[in-house]
Amino acid sequence: MFIIFGTRGIKHTVSESPVLSNSCPNCNDGNLVNKLYRRWFTLFFIPVIPLDTVDRFYECDRCKSAYNESIKTVLQRSQEEISENQKRATSVYAKALVASMTHMSVVDGNFAPEEEREIMDAIEGFPEMKDELMAIHKNVKVNANKDNQVFDFLNSARSELSSEALINILAQAAVVLLADGAIEKEEETLMKEYLIACGLPKEMYQTLIDKLKQKDMTEIKKEQLN
Ligand SMILES: [Zn+2]
Structure with a gap:
C-alpha cells in the first residue's frame, strides 16, 4: 500500500x-x-x-x-500620539475656557454669583484638571488680564485647536456675559478682542450673541412645555 x-x-x-x-x-x-x-x-x-x-x-x-x-508597534505609537495630542488639546481648551470665562465675569467690575456658578460648572467638566483650573480661576479673578495672561491662554488655544473649538470657548464665555442679564459695553468690547485673539473676525460677535439668545429662548420654551 x-x-x-x-x-x-x-x-x-x-x-x-x-x-x-x-x-x-x-x-x-x-x-x-x-x-x-x-x-x-x-x-x-x-x-x-x-x-x-x-x-x-x-x-x-x-x-x-x-x-x-x-x-502593532506602529499602531500603538500612533495611538499614543493621538491620545497625547488629545490630552494636550483638552488642557489648552480648558485653561483658555476658564481664563476667559473668569476674565469676562470680572471685567464689568462686579462678580455675580450666577457667573461664579457657570465657571464652577465648566471646571467640573474637567475633573482631572480641577486644581490647575481653580488656580487659574482664582488668579484671573484677582489679577484679571495682568501680564496678558488671559490672552496668552487664548493664543495657545488658537495654535492648537480648531476654529470650532475656539467658538465653543467664546460661546461659553458669552454665557457668563449673559448670566447677570445684561451685556455691558466693556463685555462686548472684550468679546470682540477675544475673537481677534482667536484669529476669528470680530463680526462673529453678533452671530455668537444671536446663537446664545436663541438657545436661551429654546430653554425657556422647554420650561413652558413642562
Ligand atoms: Zn482592512
Missing part, C-alpha cells in the same frame, strides 16, 4: 494575541487578527504533526489585507 505524506502550510489564528480593533490602515474599519502560518506534516493529506512556524502576521478580518507584525 502507498503511504502518501508531505507537508502543508496552514494558517492559524493566534488566540492569545489581542485583536487590534478597527485599526486596519487599508479599510480603516477592520480588526487586525494575529495569524501564523505553520508547516504541518501530513499523512494522506491530513495534517498530523505541527512543524515550524513559517510566518506570523496580522490579517484584516474585513478586507483581508495582511501586515507585517511590526504594524
Whole structure:
C-alpha cells in the first residue's frame, strides 16, 4: 500500500494575541487578527504533526489585507500620539475656557454669583484638571488680564485647536456675559478682542450673541412645555 505524506502550510489564528480593533490602515474599519502560518506534516493529506512556524502576521478580518507584525508597534505609537495630542488639546481648551470665562465675569467690575456658578460648572467638566483650573480661576479673578495672561491662554488655544473649538470657548464665555442679564459695553468690547485673539473676525460677535439668545429662548420654551 502507498503511504502518501508531505507537508502543508496552514494558517492559524493566534488566540492569545489581542485583536487590534478597527485599526486596519487599508479599510480603516477592520480588526487586525494575529495569524501564523505553520508547516504541518501530513499523512494522506491530513495534517498530523505541527512543524515550524513559517510566518506570523496580522490579517484584516474585513478586507483581508495582511501586515507585517511590526504594524502593532506602529499602531500603538500612533495611538499614543493621538491620545497625547488629545490630552494636550483638552488642557489648552480648558485653561483658555476658564481664563476667559473668569476674565469676562470680572471685567464689568462686579462678580455675580450666577457667573461664579457657570465657571464652577465648566471646571467640573474637567475633573482631572480641577486644581490647575481653580488656580487659574482664582488668579484671573484677582489679577484679571495682568501680564496678558488671559490672552496668552487664548493664543495657545488658537495654535492648537480648531476654529470650532475656539467658538465653543467664546460661546461659553458669552454665557457668563449673559448670566447677570445684561451685556455691558466693556463685555462686548472684550468679546470682540477675544475673537481677534482667536484669529476669528470680530463680526462673529453678533452671530455668537444671536446663537446664545436663541438657545436661551429654546430653554425657556422647554420650561413652558413642562
Ligand atoms: Zn482592512
